[in-house]
Amino acid sequence: GAGVSQSPRYKVAKRGQDVALRCDPISGHVSLFWYQQALGQGPEFLTYFQNEAQLDKSGLPSDRFFAERPEGSVSTLKIQRTQQEDSAVYLCASSSTGTSGYNEQFFGPGTRLTVL
Amino acid sequence: GQQVMQIPQYQHVQEGEDFTTYCNSSTTLSNIQWYKQRPGGHPVFLIQLVKSGEVKKQKRLTFQFGEAKKNSSLHITATQTTDVGTYFCAGRYGGSQGNLIFGKGTKLSVKP
DSSP states (O other), rough: OSSSSOSEEEEOOOOOOEEEEEEEEEEEEEEEEEEEOOOSOOOOEEEETTEEEEEETTTOSTTEEEEEEETTSSSEEESSSOOOOOOOEEEEESSSSSOOSSSSSEEOOEEEEEOO | OOOOOESSSOOOOOOOOTEEEEEESSOOOOOEEEEETTTTTTOEEEEEEOEEEEEEETTEEEEEOTSSEEEOOOOESSOOGGGOOOEEEEEEGGGGGEEEEOOEEEEEEEEE
16 A cells, blocks of 8 residues: 555544554555554554564553554554543554664554543 | 653744754664654654764754764754644664654744
């Protein structure tokens, strides 16, 4: 595709519901990143994949957050038992290099999650 | 933990005035990247600085990386309304496996 795509673009969940956010990176990009961006803040790193391997998940805020990239392309970020503090924009980015990003990261449009 | 501090948080300028945003880290960075996020949009890569003392220019934008690789700046000459947005620096620590740590950004508004 032309760029990184994410779906859904908007998600409203009731507190306690599980959600799944999808990211389609640029074709052939080895590295994939998930970030959480609260209103008025910079993106905060959640996790990083190199192909299908999750090399760093140090930014995941709790064990309710889980990410996968089983075939080294599409990735899913799952949040279980959502809480109000999970409300944010979730950004996915991909990069063509095999390291965690000496090259530029291409960001998707994000998924805005609102937990009521 | 590692933090990248960015100032100012907001900057309002008249069109044609200059603008500068600054990033600081308490520890040495391996490299730093700059991104621009338009209102309602997503971050878009501007540049990467790697070498100590490096200066790069893109038209009216000048990027600098400090000699100690602990600070960086973005300067825009003669701002235009198209420069509106939030500018983020993102620093990397610890070589190739270090992840990007974003600053909180500087939100630039330009009055025509």
